Amino acid sequence: MRNDRLILLVHPLGYHAARADADIARKANVMPPLGLAALAAYLLRAGFDCRIIDINADPAGERRLLELLRSERPAWLGFSCTTASFLDGVRLARLARRELPAVRTVFGGAHVSALQEQVLRDYPEVDFVVVGEGEATLLELLEVGADQAEQVPGLIGRRGKEIFRTASRSLLELDDLPFPAYERLAGYPQRYQLPIFNYPTTPNSSCISSRGCPYACSYCDRSVFGRSFRFNSAEYLYQHLAYLRERFGLRHVNFYDDQFTFQRQRVVDLCQKLLDKPLGMTFNCAVRAEHIDPELLRLMKAAGCWMTSLGIETGDPELLAQHRQNPDLDMMASKLHQIKAAGIRTKGLLMMGLPGESETSIRRSMEYVFSLPIDDFNLAKFTPFPGTPLYEQVGEHGEFDEDWEKMDCMHFQFVPKGFTRVRLEELFTLFYKSHFQRPKVWFGYLTMLWRSPDSWRRFVANLGSFLRFARSGGRRGIEGGADV
Ligand code: B12
The missing domain is CATH 3.80.30.20 (tm_1862 like domain)
Structure with a gap:
């Protein structure tokens, strides 16, 4: 049974795996994915369930992602990507699709917010792009479901072979946001x-x-x-x-x-x-x-x-x-x-x-x-x-x-x-x-x-x-x- 109330939020490695372990930059600088923690807190407050898999911080993250796909069968998979980590996100989305063909993928962050429609045109692994601030857009998407996505402002998606884009979204009042869900980051704060x-x-x-x-x-x-x-x-x-x-x-x-x-x-x-x-x-x-x-x-x-x-x-x-x-x-x-x-x-x-x-x-x-x-x-x-x-x-x-x-x-x-x-x-x-x-x-x-x-x-x-x-x-x- 697919779990419509669950999303896995993934921070890709953004490195070639072989290079990553030997890289001093990585040892010296592992930061919490605050965007994902912010999204998680917002979704949890609204009653959705979510897990954060920070592959950048957790060498076993990719394995954990595949295990969770098998055991929890989430309806949604979200990726937070800079330009450097985007293709790793696409690779993981492809792997996830093989494991769980019905899972819907949503991408957010700087790279896709800049390239927008181009991402959907070139990458079939991406079902939705959230442009800009993600909290309210992602929550509404989860609430209405993929079939009603065209109602959700701030989104780019597919209608058959066509790409649709919804109205832009108004900005949030930052004091209304819950604190990021740091507790959902495995090993926080020691790992970060x-x-x-x-x-x-x-x-x-x-x-x-x-x-x-x-x-x-x-x-x-x-x-x-x-x-x-x-x-x-x-x-x-x-x-x-x-x-x-x-x-x-x-x-x-x-x-x-x-x-x-x-x-x-x-x-x-x-x-x-x-x-x-x-x-x-x-x-x-x-x-x-x-x-x-x-x-x-x-x-x-x-x-x-x-x-x-x-x-x-x-x-x-x-x-x-x-x-x-x-x-x-x-x-x-x-x-x-x-x-x-x-x-x-x-x-x-x-x-x-x-x-x-x-x-x-x-x-x-x-x-x-x-x-x-x-x-x-x-x-x-x-x-x-x-x-x-x-x-x-x-x-x-x-x-x-x-x-x-x-x-x-x-x-x-x-x-x-x-x-x-x-x-x-x-x-x-x-x-x-x-x-x-x-x-x-x-x-x-x-x-x-x-x-x-x-x-x-x-x-x-x-x-x-x-x-x-x-x-x-x-x-x-x-x-x-x-x-x-
Ligand atoms: C902290 C930070 C870092 C940290 C940690 C990054 C991390 N793990 O989160 C460190 C120092 C490690 C880092 C590294 C790099 N960074 Co940096 N970083 C930032 C910074 C200052 C803040 C990020 C942040 O936490 N923002 C706050 C949260 C709440 O916002 P957010 O992450 O954007 O998330 C929101 C939306 O994007 C969206 N969203 C994000 N992910 C998702 C996922 C889904 C599913 C959905 C629906 C929505 C969504 O919703 C979130 C909530 O509203 C930003 C600039 C900025 N002010 O945002 C640059 C920024 C992201 N970094 C940038 C760059 C260039 C880099 C580096 C390439 C080089 C560098 N500067 O060292 C590396 C790349 C690392 C990699 N391999 O990917 C650029 C990205 C440009 C690009 N197209 O790639 C930015 C935008 C700075 C800039 N203005 O140029 N960075």
């Missing part, structure tokens, strides 16, 4: 530790408190949440943190919001609450330089802010101006000094290989980055994702090999004019090597002995993999691409 040197204490994990970003950077895909900025109130967020502390014992949280401080007052209110009623937790967040100031930073530090990440992208002013609004490197540098002055660790997020990149711009970038008071940095290999402003015309600026499985910011799939891939790799290695050769950087890691002792424990436990990584010249980037 932040990258080493990115936290002071354990257990730790990541969290999201807003959706959308009003900026329009050339390399960023906003197909899922769009350009508006919606956010949880300070009170909701405080309760969310308290829940993470009480239920799972978390002592540190990394906010993965694109713009944590975009709404200044809510951060002020949250910090005030954390000061009035401390939870014994610290946090990291990503900020944009325009949206911080010394007063806010002092308050954030007092409330437990341990590290902030900033998208610097490149230290070449002309290149930056082609890809970002407010390209002001002096302002960026002064904000980084402000963060350090407040006693907060800084992490710079950079990219190499953007359209317009040159040997000169890379040298300028290195000089700029090494002149900044940053404690840590991550260098991603620029990748033109579907849905980003650059995607359509990127071929005019160089050579683009659109191999989705390799589009994980750890491969130069795009090679700008004037470069070869080999030369880009050399410069990428040089960037990391030059960073790690600076005594200041080593001293910084040494201080982690007392500032983040668990990071050193993990470092030593995985020493073999780290040495292999170092011998490769850090070509893959320690965290496996960009933090976003």
Whole structure:
């Protein structure tokens, strides 16, 4: 008997299985699939049953998926996919169909939200695509059933050989959402530790408190949440943190919001609450330089802010101006000094290989980055994702090999004019090597002995993999691409 009330929510591996186990990036950076946990909480609240299978975190996930298909016979199977993990999702959908031919597959996430109808045209394994925010669309689809899907806004599906698309869906009020169903993630939180040197204490994990970003950077895909900025109130967020502390014992949280401080007052209110009623937790967040100031930073530090990440992208002013609004490197540098002055660790997020990149711009970038008071940095290999402003015309600026499985910011799939891939790799290695050769950087890691002792424990436990990584010249980037 088919179970119409059950959906299996799958986070594909997004790697070639053979490569995944040896990959230090994977060991260093396994994050909870917060989108699936959010969907699960919403469905559970409405009385549906669901299981999350995070194949990225659980090596036995694929086997578990097949077992559940056999034993539970769910009517629905949902996949959450980035571009890099999409084809693995399709492969799993094909396997699942062989096991349980009647199962309906629904895909959501950044890749399908950007490519929409194309996905259904090219992949018979996909029955439905949910465009953008998924909670209400998925719930309604499960409620009405596949035959009535055309009534459900936010959906693309098939009617015989035709593809249909329903009206767009209005956005949710984020404080109305239940907290993500973290408890449905096997091994949470131990299995989902932040990258080493990115936290002071354990257990730790990541969290999201807003959706959308009003900026329009050339390399960023906003197909899922769009350009508006919606956010949880300070009170909701405080309760969310308290829940993470009480239920799972978390002592540190990394906010993965694109713009944590975009709404200044809510951060002020949250910090005030954390000061009035401390939870014994610290946090990291990503900020944009325009949206911080010394007063806010002092308050954030007092409330437990341990590290902030900033998208610097490149230290070449002309290149930056082609890809970002407010390209002001002096302002960026002064904000980084402000963060350090407040006693907060800084992490710079950079990219190499953007359209317009040159040997000169890379040298300028290195000089700029090494002149900044940053404690840590991550260098991603620029990748033109579907849905980003650059995607359509990127071929005019160089050579683009659109191999989705390799589009994980750890491969130069795009090679700008004037470069070869080999030369880009050399410069990428040089960037990391030059960073790690600076005594200041080593001293910084040494201080982690007392500032983040668990990071050193993990470092030593995985020493073999780290040495292999170092011998490769850090070509893959320690965290496996960009933090976003
Ligand atoms: C946290 C994060 C990560 C984490 C963890 C990702 C994870 N496991 O969930 C880490 C650091 C590991 C990571 C890695 C990468 N990431 Co990332 N990441 C994010 C980030 C900042 C937040 C994701 C999130 O949790 N959002 C909150 C939840 C609630 O939203 P959501 O996941 O989108 O889910 C909603 C909808 O998409 C939809 N939905 C999602 N899945 C499903 C499934 C079904 C069945 C349905 C119906 C609906 C549905 O409903 C959900 C609820 O509304 C986003 C940007 C963003 N702000 O969303 C980028 C983002 C997803 N990442 C991106 C990229 C490029 C990457 C990397 C390739 C490179 C990198 N940056 O390191 C790797 C790829 C890893 C891989 N192999 O797939 C891009 C994706 C672009 C693309 N087309 O692939 C994004 C969109 C950033 C951007 N704007 O460019 N990432």
